Amino acid sequence: MQSDRPVFVVGCPRSGTTMLQLMLHSHQRIAVPPETRFVGTAYFSRRMYGDMRLADHRRKLAKWIANGRNTKFRELGLDTADFVQAAMLGPGSLGSVIGMVFKSYAERFGKPRWGDKRPSYYRHVEILTRLFPDAQFVHIVRDGRDCVASLKEMPWYKPDSIGAMANWAEAIDFGRRHARKLPADTFYQLRYEDLTADPEAELKKLCTFIGEDYDPAMCEPHHMAEVAVPSHKVWHSNTHQEVTTARTGSWASRLEPWEIALAEDVLGERLAHHGYELSSAPKAERQHVAAYKDAASKRRSARLRKYNRDRFSRLREPGPIAALLTDGQRRLAGLPQQRTRELVAR
Structure with missing residues (x-):
């Protein structure tokens, strides 16, 4: 029996998550849409929308997602009315309404399986597992110095290079935690450098993890860029070209000497753990190390505040959370195999 488990791509921004999204989307059975911004907001605002066992509440949430x-949502090429109708007729849970977007997107391409990609999801794996209990996660790791060099050039990235280092360290630490705590068939890590150097070998291993046969089209993701990468995202221009190793190690010419020194000082153990060689950079200056620690502390504090608010919200859930859209999700809930657009509750 072929898998219908959802697949989530996570990792520090500028780690190759979009390239990996396109590789998965190139598979004949999997659809992974452009990056959206409603999953986390819908989850954290779930009390506002009420019990999803009520069709009117499903309509309210679906309309917010669509409009x-x-x-x-408008970048997914879906009909708003059709999606709202599908959400209303779908299972009565928060995850089901959210997941119906991705299910509808997969149906647009005639594919039976869906995924999603957003770098910051590495912080929300526990929440995504609440929404989609059978989810699989693929964490792509890239040399932190290359990530920092790329992030500091992005028009949408507000922190400076020190903030980018704290961002990469956070993603790596979450990846380690997930690798330690999650089942082997749930969480998978691969390196950007290995994927670009030998796409076929790495994608075959990835396909084994997600339970799919390898599809050679995955090695040519640029063919899908016109469909699955919005044209206004000019920073993803490389996705319209063939997979290349040209950007690997470019940090050496893109970072200032003090940035290299700081990155290797505060990120050195993490870099070495993932097989990245350190240069002979001098020890970082004290004020730069202090600035990094401050940036990391602020990220940690903000994350803990949000986590604690959510723990409090879980004491009184407004309704069912877990999606009931896949055979695995329904099996975990003790329900029979699904029928097309089955109405679970009104």
Whole structure:
């Protein structure tokens, strides 16, 4: 029996998550849409929308997803009315309404399986597992110095290079935690450098993890860039070209000497753990190390505040959370195999 488990791509921004999204989307059975911005917001605002066992509440949430100014729904090429109707007729849980977007997107391409990609999901794996209990996660890791060099050039990235280092360290630490705690068939890590150097070998291993036969089209993801990468995202221009190793190690010419020294000082153990060689950079200056520690502390504090608010919200859930859209999700809930657009509750 072929798998229908959802697949989530995570990792520090500028780690190759979009390239990996396109590789998965190139598979004949899997659809992974452009990056959206409604999953986390819908989850954290779930009390506002109420019990999803009520069709009117499903309609309310679906309309917000489809019409919200920042949800990116319009970039998916889906009909709003059709999606709202599908959400209303779908299972009565928060995860089901959210997941219906991705299920509908997969149906647009005639594919039976869906995924999603957003770098910051590495912080929300536990939440995504609440929403989609059978989810699989693929964490792509890239040399932190290359990530920092790329992030500091992005028009949408507000922190400076020190903040980017704290961002990469956070992603790596979460990856280690997930690798330690999650089942082997749930969490998988691969390196950007290995994927670009030998796409076929790495994608075959990835396909084994997600339970799919390898599809050679995955090695030519640029063919899908016109479909699955919005044209306004000019920073993803490399995805329209063939897979290349040209950017690997470019940090050496893109970072200032003090940035290299700081990155290797505060990220050195993490870099070495993932097989990245350190240069002979001098020891970082004290004020730069202090600035990094401050940036990391602020990220940690903000994350803990959000986590604690959510723990409090879980004491009184407004309704069912877990999706019931796949055979695995329904099996975990003790329900029979699904029928097309089955109405679970009104």
